Amino acid sequence: MDKGTFLAAVEAAGVVGEGGAGFPAHAKYAATAETVIANGCECEPLLHTDRHLMIHHADAVVAGLDLLGEAVGANRRVLAVKRKQVEAIAILRAAIGARAIELALLDDCYPAGDEQILTREVTGRSVPPQGIPLAVGVVVANVGTLVSAVAATEGRPVVAKTFTVTGDVARPGVVTAPLGTPLADCLAAAGGATLDDPIFVVGGPMMGRVVDDPAKFAAEVVTKTTGGLIALPRGHHLHLNATLGVDHMRARAEAACIQCRLCSDLCPRQLIGHPFETHRVMRAFASGRELEPGDGRQALLCCDCGVCEHFACPMGLAPRRINQAVKRALRAGDLKYEGSREIEDARTEWREPRRVPVRRLADRIGIGAYMDLPEHDLGRLAPTRVAVPLSQHIGRPAEPLVAVGDRVRVGDPIGAIPKGALGARIHASIDGRVESVGAAIVLAAV
Numbered sequence: 001m002d003k004g005t006f007l008a009a010v011e012a013a014g015v016v017g018e019g020g021a022g023f024p025a026h027a028k029y030a031a032t033a034e035t036v037i038a039n040g041c042e043c044e045p046l047l048h049t050d051r052h053l054m055i056h057h058a059d060a061v062v063a064g065l066d067l068l069g070e071a072v073g074a075n076r077r078v079l080a081v082k083r084k085q086v087e088a089i090a091i092l093r094a095a096i097g098a099r100a101i102e103l104a105l106l107d108d109c110y111p112a113g114d115e116q117i118l119t120r121e122v123t124g125r126s127v128p129p130q131g132i133p134l135a136v137g138v139v140v141a142n143v144g145t146l147v148s149a150v151a152a153t154e155g156r157p158v159v160a161k162t163f164t165v166t167g168d169v170a171r172p173g174v175v176t177a178p179l180g181t182p183l184a185d186c187l188a189a190a191g192g193a194t195l196d197d198p199i200f201v202v203g204g205p206m207m208g209r210v211v212d213d214p215a216k217f218a219a220e221v222v223t224k225t226t227g228g229l230i231a232l233p234r235g236h237h238l239h240l241n242a243t244l245g246v247d248h249m250r251a252r253a254e255a256a257c258i259q260c261r262l263c264s265d266l267c268p269r270q271l272i273g274h275p276f277e278t279h280r281v282m283r284a285f286a287s288g289r290e291l292e293p294g295d296g297r298q299a300l301l302c303c304d305c306g307v308c309e310h311f312a313c314p315m316g317l318a319p320r321r322i323n324q325a326v327k328r329a330l331r332a333g334d335l336k337y338e339g340s341r342e343i344e345d346a347r348t349e350w351r352e353p354r355r356v357p358v359r360r361l362a363d364r365i366g367i368g369a370y371m372d373l374p375e376h377d378l379g380r381l382a383p384t385r386v387a388v389p390l391s392q393h394i395g396r397p398a399e400p401l402v403a404v405g406d407r408v409r410v411g412d413p414i415g416a417i418p419k420g421a422l423g424a425r426i427h428a429s430i431d432g433r434v435e436s437v438g439a440a441i442v443l444a445a446v
């Protein structure tokens with residue numbers, strides 16, 4: 001398939017990066033690159049979505065990698081997966097057959113699935129600070145995105161998402177749900193929470209979003225980037241950490257940051273050579289100087305992985321959340337990173353011994369007990385009412401193509417990319433009638 005046809009199909013189908021960021025795939029795949037990497041290295045503890053996709057859709061993962069490699073002109077095609085995924089590896093090997101695709105087997109470390117860490121592992125080259133893998137000739141695509149890209153070439157748009165439901169639920173497993181399905185329905189598909197007053201993580205335990213208000217949880221729906229739903233006890237370490245206020249974090253940083261620099265020494269970005277020392281951001285933040293030129297601006301190099309606060313800091317402080325707060329304030333003031341954009345090789349010497357094993361990480365953050373739960377196939381849900389958000393991606397929200405009262409069928413376009421903007425198309429995820437049009441298009445089965 002020629003590049004133009006492939007990109008047009010991916011754009012028409014509304015494919016976005018399914019690993020979390022939601023970058024529109026047609027824009028990313030328009031690049032030219034030496035290497036393409038299919039990312040099956042899901043590194044968040046407890047999530048099994050990528051494994052499920054690789055086992056059940058191996059042919060599409062491999063075909064998608066070939067299509068992407070052809071489109072960007074890559075001479076190297078790599079499928080990266082953790083070596084512990086023995087069943088998936090055997091199935092992928094069979095799917096690869098005689099194709100010129102390498103399997104890269106990675107250890108079970110966090111954050112192996114981060115695009116920049118994966119690029120370093122596979123190519124030995126580090127993406128410069130504030131850069132993207134394309135800066136070193138690489139395009140990375142999540143395995144789920146590749147499955148969607150292949151479906152796009154067959155005329156099937158993105159209308160559903162597969163993800164993990166786990167934690168304190170009766171039947172943990174992997175579910176497929178139409179876009180806009182209430183997360184409460186997905187919880188019910190897993191037998192419901194086994195706690196009286198749970199809180200939820202939407203996404204993975206390290207980088208996901210905590211929702212602790214039942215009314216807000218009732219409004220949460222499945223999107224193209226939903227990776228997980230985890231039920232945990234109210235007051236769990238992850239709940240308390242996520243709900244610290246900025247003033248409280250500043251008071252704790254001032255009182256208790258001993259400048260031991262463990263947060264910097266274990267930071268995965270620092271360990272690929274970025275001149276990023278998050279203990280310096282902590283120092284600037286503690287003294288209220290984080291927006292001044294200098295150390296505070298380094299917060300813009302943080303990828304929010306959470307190794308610093310969930311694994312490294314001996315004082316129980318929250319460097320990641322502080323970096324997030326500082327980034328928000330810097331962006332609001334249009335203040336930029338002004339430091340070096342060079343890779344400092346000396347920083348990479350400790351990369352191997354300082355990698356973080358996922359199981360130790362899970363124990364450290366209080367989720368070790370959930371690591372070996374059974375993994376049920378929860379099937380595909382068939383909701384009678386969905387609220388499909390017009391913004392499920394990086395870029396401008398889609399513009400509605402339907403009005404209240406219109407009848408739609410699954411796969412009909414209901415949201416268009418604004419002219420000349422970065423964005424993604426949105427499609428009806430169930431057959432039904434348009435009930436309302438706002439930030440989301442509500443569809444009800446008739």
Ligand code: SF4
Nearest residue numbers: 257258260261263313
């Ligand atoms: S690891 Fe914790 S105590 Fe040490 S410098 Fe970083 S934030 Fe401060």
Ligand code: SF4
Nearest residue numbers: 267302303305306308
């Ligand atoms: S969250 Fe912490 S460990 Fe991760 S990149 Fe940011 S500073 Fe480094």
